[in-house]
Amino acid sequence: MSESSRPLLEVRGLCKDFSEADGLFRRRSRRVLHDVSFSVGRGEIVALVGESGSGKSTVARLVARLIAATEGEIVFDGVDVRKSEPRRASLVYRKRVQMIFQDPFGSLNPAHDIAYHIERPLLRHGLAKRGADLEAKVHELLESVGLSPAADVCSKRPDELSGGQRQRVAIARALAVQPELMIADEPTSMLDVSLRIGVLNLMQNLRRDHGVSMLLITHDLASARYLADRIMVMKDGKIVEQGPSDELLNDPQHPYTQRLLAAVPGGRSPGPEASSSEPPDGATVAGTGSEPAPPAPTSQPSHLETSTCPT
Amino acid sequence: MVEPLLEVENLRVEFFTPSGPLCAVDDVSFTIGRGEIVGLAGESGSGKSTIAQAILRILQPPAIITGGAVRFEGEDLLGMSSAELDRVRWSQLALVFQSAMNALSPVMRIGEQIADVVVAHGQGTWAEALERAADMLTLVGIDRDRLRSYPHELSGGMRQRVMIAVALVLKPKLLMMDEPTTALDVVVQKEILAQIRELKDELGFSVLFITHDLPLMLELTDRLAILYGGRLAEMAPTSELIADAQHPYTRGLLASSPALFGPRSELSGIAGSPPNLGSLPSGCRFHPRCGEVIDRCRDESPELLALGTAPRVSPHLAACHLLGAAS
Numbered sequence A: 001m002s003e004s005s006r007p008l009l010e011v012r013g014l015c016k017d018f019s020e021a022d023g024l025f026r027r028r029s030r031r032v033l034h035d036v037s038f039s040v041g042r043g044e045i046v047a048l049v050g051e052s053g054s055g056k057s058t059v060a061r062l063v064a065r066l067i068a069a070t071e072g073e074i075v076f077d078g079v080d081v082r083k084s085e086p087r088r089a090s091l092v093y094r095k096r097v098q099m100i101f102q103d104p105f106g107s108l109n110p111a112h113d114i115a116y117h118i119e120r121p122l123l124r125h126g127l128a129k130r131g132a133d134l135e136a137k138v139h140e141l142l143e144s145v146g147l148s149p150a151a152d153v154c155s156k157r158p159d160e161l162s163g164g165q166r167q168r169v170a171i172a173r174a175l176a177v178q179p180e181l182m183i184a185d186e187p188t189s190m191l192d193v194s195l196r197i198g199v200l201n202l203m204q205n206l207r208r209d210h211g212v213s214m215l216l217i218t219h220d221l222a223s224a225r226y227l228a229d230r231i232m233v234m235k236d237g238k239i240v241e242q243g244p245s246d247e248l249l250n251d252p253q254h255p256y257t258q259r260l261l262a263a264v265p266g267g268r269s270p271g272p273e274a275s276s277s278e279p280p281d282g283a284t285v286a287g288t289g290s291e292p293a294p295p296a297p298t299s300q301p302s303h304l305e306t307s308t309c310p311t
Numbered sequence B: 001m002v003e004p005l006l007e008v009e010n011l012r013v014e015f016f017t018p019s020g021p022l023c024a025v026d027d028v029s030f031t032i033g034r035g036e037i038v039g040l041a042g043e044s045g046s047g048k049s050t051i052a053q054a055i056l057r058i059l060q061p062p063a064i065i066t067g068g069a070v071r072f073e074g075e076d077l078l079g080m081s082s083a084e085l086d087r088v089r090w091s092q093l094a095l096v097f098q099s100a101m102n103a104l105s106p107v108m109r110i111g112e113q114i115a116d117v118v119v120a121h122g123q124g125t126w127a128e129a130l131e132r133a134a135d136m137l138t139l140v141g142i143d144r145d146r147l148r149s150y151p152h153e154l155s156g157g158m159r160q161r162v163m164i165a166v167a168l169v170l171k172p173k174l175l176m177m178d179e180p181t182t183a184l185d186v187v188v189q190k191e192i193l194a195q196i197r198e199l200k201d202e203l204g205f206s207v208l209f210i211t212h213d214l215p216l217m218l219e220l221t222d223r224l225a226i227l228y229g230g231r232l233a234e235m236a237p238t239s240e241l242i243a244d245a246q247h248p249y250t251r252g253l254l255a256s257s258p259a260l261f262g263p264r265s266e267l268s269g270i271a272g273s274p275p276n277l278g279s280l281p282s283g284c285r286f287h288p289r290c291g292e293v294i295d296r297c298r299d300e301s302p303e304l305l306a307l308g309t310a311p312r313v314s315p316h317l318a319a320c321h322l323l324g325a326a327s
Helices: A056-063 A091-096 A114-124 A132-144 A150-154 A163-175 A193-210 A221-227 A245-250 A255-263 A272-276 B048-055 B082-088 B110-120 B126-139 B144-148 B156-168 B186-203 B214-220 B238-243 B248-254 B295-299 B321-326
Strands: A009-022 A026-040 A045-050 A071-076 A097-100 A181-185 A213-218 A230-235 A238-244 B006-017 B020-032 B037-041 B063-072 B093-096 B174-178 B206-211 B223-228 B231-237
Touching (some): A009 A056, A026 A056, A026 A238, A056 A181, A056 A213, A114 A132, A213 A221, A221 A230, A238 A245, A255 B186, B020 B063, B020 B231, B037 B048, B110 B144, B126 B156, B231 B248
Parallel strands (some): B037 B206, B037 B223
Antiparallel strands (some): A009 A026, A009 A071
8 A cells, every 4th residue: 555545543453451440459341442443644634423422422532642552553654553562552653643632621631830841742752942943933823723822822821811811822732742633532522612612613724734533532423523534423432334424324224323412402303393303212223123224325334334233 | 460480589699809899790680480490601710600500509608699589488598507408409599610620529430420419318228329310310311321430431411311310310399500511512511402402391490591602591490680890781581682682792792793694794893891800890891882872870889670571470580771761
């Protein structure tokens, strides 16, 4: 495969066991990810959607190498990152893959001003020299995420900013090292409604202007569709369905995806009439699991139901 | 006109902080009719939870109600002694808190926690109370065998149902719910909301539903109030609000939720950030973020006025200078 057609990130057969208490002294391991495989292309935004406990954040933390996988391969730009460095993630990987966390209140240090948060990665990765160069780079980054005038923002502490502004700081910090892949774990779920779209638009612009690929972890199908080219639906540690966003939403194959869609307020049907006539227990779609998929096009389908076992 | 179940009139709540008083709820008035589901929508700091706590009079200092009236079936709640309040609170008005994880005691079985409410209000013996607790669990869709479970043995959705059972066990006439499903997954959320609607039809209570989740509100409520910076920006029957939102903030909110289907379009959201109560803007509190701002907005706070001239039971109210300018 040539350099350009190769996906940026390829995850194959990823499994993760967590150890949990079993009685007072013994521990047992519980598998939370089962054979997860997917890829993220260059400049592509892929959303991983699922309910809490489905394992979506675990995938994010594995790819960011905050925790180690039990089995499987994480191939980034053609190199299996687990084999290349079995013990600790390298500075190089951290520069190419950055993560944005859900809680902008917890991810910034309340004791430091905003400038400090942006300066650190720049200095750590040797991307700027202390002095005027550093200050200019910090200002440029803050302006690029819509925090202006940057000079005012620099001297503020996190508690002086709104949630949306803090999340922008977190994005600027991730952007500081010019990453190729950004992993965003529920980046808007703790923000006020009126600020969410602003952050989603900012992420869209980063892809457009810098070609950053993104893995978006969310429970919100509507924002997944707004931002992502492709959506993957995760349940109980497995990816049960994936496909191009609109295709997946308009024609969900897996019963769990159907259930998820039916549960979104104002979701399934365009008119208020139809939505109220929906059965109240639309959540328990029974029997659809064994339904054969509609006649598939003869060419390879772009929209795959990756698991046939509805649980 | 039939007397409404709850009347909130010119309610004002201030937080007395070391750096001076902050007005969290400013001149808010609304009513809730019998059997009605009314929504209070707003962002963090808009005062929505403070209003619910003020109605139930469970605000803790430094928050103090400094003005207005709250009448429940014509009785003034704010003027009641604490003994009188004990009689009304929970038996007539109950509140479901946002986080069931924190609201339930981790060391008491859930059956005991429900029965405790019955006994505390002198409505029966412990044995009778446990029997009622079991009935309540069945009502909210939990097996009665779960009576002896501890909260940690239940899922988040089940704990939230237990909270609803605790709130409904004395058959209150008004159920207030403060972000009851925010911490839950959408599938569980849908089940619980369907259940609340079912229970409402069965038991005939009214609901004050508080959330920042506008799409959810639009599906659930009969009437909707939009709060901004402690004041009412707009209030109308929900269907009318969707079709004909008047306040620029309401329109901005409606345009902030991406759609699941249909053509993709870039949404603009609302510029700026929600106001800080410590430094509220002059005039209309929304004016620094408003795209349609006129000079008057900067100095003069708009009044909440009814649209149209014909008097209506539930009028469409909005607080915006543009409306006055147009007519």
